[in-house]
Amino acid sequence: MLDMTSAPPALAAEGVTHRYGGVLALDGVSVQIGTGQFVSVLGSNGAGKSTLAMVLAGLLAPSSGTVRAGGHAVASRGHGGPIAGVSLVPEGRRLFGQLSVRENLLLGGFGAGASGRETRRRLDEVLASLPKALRDDPGRAAATLSGGEQQMLAIGRAIMAQPRTLIIDEPSMGLAPVLINQVYEWLSRLHADGVTILLMEQMATHAVRHSDMMVILDRGRVVYAGSPQGDAASAALISGYIGEEAL
Numbered sequence: 001m002l003d004m005t006s007a008p009p010a011l012a013a014e015g016v017t018h019r020y021g022g023v024l025a026l027d028g029v030s031v032q033i034g035t036g037q038f039v040s041v042l043g044s045n046g047a048g049k050s051t052l053a054m055v056l057a058g059l060l061a062p063s064s065g066t067v068r069a070g071g072h073a074v075a076s077r078g079h080g081g082p083i084a085g086v087s088l089v090p091e092g093r094r095l096f097g098q099l100s101v102r103e104n105l106l107l108g109g110f111g112a113g114a115s116g117r118e119t120r121r122r123l124d125e126v127l128a129s130l131p132k133a134l135r136d137d138p139g140r141a142a143a144t145l146s147g148g149e150q151q152m153l154a155i156g157r158a159i160m161a162q163p164r165t166l167i168i169d170e171p172s173m174g175l176a177p178v179l180i181n182q183v184y185e186w187l188s189r190l191h192a193d194g195v196t197i198l199l200m201e202q203m204a205t206h207a208v209r210h211s212d213m214m215v216i217l218d219r220g221r222v223v224y225a226g227s228p229q230g231d232a233a234s235a236a237l238i239s240g241y242i243g244e245e246a247l
C-alpha cells in the first residue's frame with residue numbers, strides 16, 4: 001500500500017506561468033496532484049488546460065515557475081523533457097492514423113524504452129482491456145476507428161508505458177455519453193490499480209463524479225482547488241466559474 005500521507009505529490013506546479021508570445025496562457029499556477037489521487041482540472045476553452053497538461057508532462061518548459069514530480073524539480077524555464085513515469089494522452093488523441101491499432105500500441109511501449117519482449121507482453125495485456133472491436137481486429141488502421149475507439153486506443157497507447165501518472169486532455173471531447181461512460185470506467189479501473197489520474201476537461205459532470213479533487217482554471221489562473229462538494233454544490237461552483245455549458 002502507498003502511504004499517501006507521507007508520499008510526495010506525484011506532480012506539483014509551483015508558480016507556473018506560460019506565455020505564447022504575447023498570450024499569457026498560465027498565470028502563476030500552483031497545484032498539487034497527490035500520489036494516487038484522481039484529479040480533474042476544469043475550465044472553458046482557452047482557460048489553459050492543454051498548456052498545463054503539457055507543462056505537467058514535461059513536454060513544454062514553463063516561462064517561469066517549477067514543476068516537481070515525486071518531490072524533484074523536473075521542469076523549469078528553459079529545460080525539461082518527458083517526465084519518467086508520466087504519460088500524456090494529448091487533446092485530439094494524435095494517433096498515427098495509417099498505422100494499425102497494434103502498431104500504435106507498440107509505439108507507446110517502445111517510446112517508453114521497454115524491451116521488445118516486455119512490450120509484447122504489455123501489448124497483450126492492454127489489448128485485453130480494450131473494447132471488443134479493437135481486440136478482435138488489432139490490424140485495423142487507427143484512422144478507421146470511431147471517436148470512442150480512438151480515445152480508448154490513445155489511452156491504451158499511453159498505458160503501454162506503464163505510467164504511474166496518466167494525464168488525459170479532454171477524454172470526453174466529441175464522444176456520445178455512453179462512450180464517455182466507457183472511457184471513465186476504464187480510467188476508474190486504472191485508478192483502482194494505483195495509477196494517479198489527472199484529467200483536463202471542459203465537460204465537468206463525469207469528471208467530477210470520479211474525482212477526489214477538482215481544480216477550476218479561468219484565464220490561466222486557479223480559481224478553485226478542493227474536493228468536490230457533492231453534486232449540487234459542485235455544480236454551483238462549476239456553473240459560477242465556467243458556466244452552465246460545462247455541466
Ligand SMILES: Nc1ncnc2c1ncn2[C@@H]1O[C@H](COP(=O)(O)OP(=O)(O)O)[C@@H](O)[C@H]1O
Nearest residue numbers: 020023025043044045046047048049050051052
Ligand atoms: N501554440 C500556441 N500559440 C499561441 N497561443 C496559444 C498556443 N496554444 C495555446 N494558446 C493560447 O493559450 C491560451 C490557453 O490555451 P490552452 O492551453 O489550449 O487552453 P484550453 O486547453 O483550456 O482550451 C489560449 O488563449 C490559447 O489561444
Ligand SMILES: [Mg+2]
Nearest residue numbers: 049050051091
Ligand atoms: Mg485544450
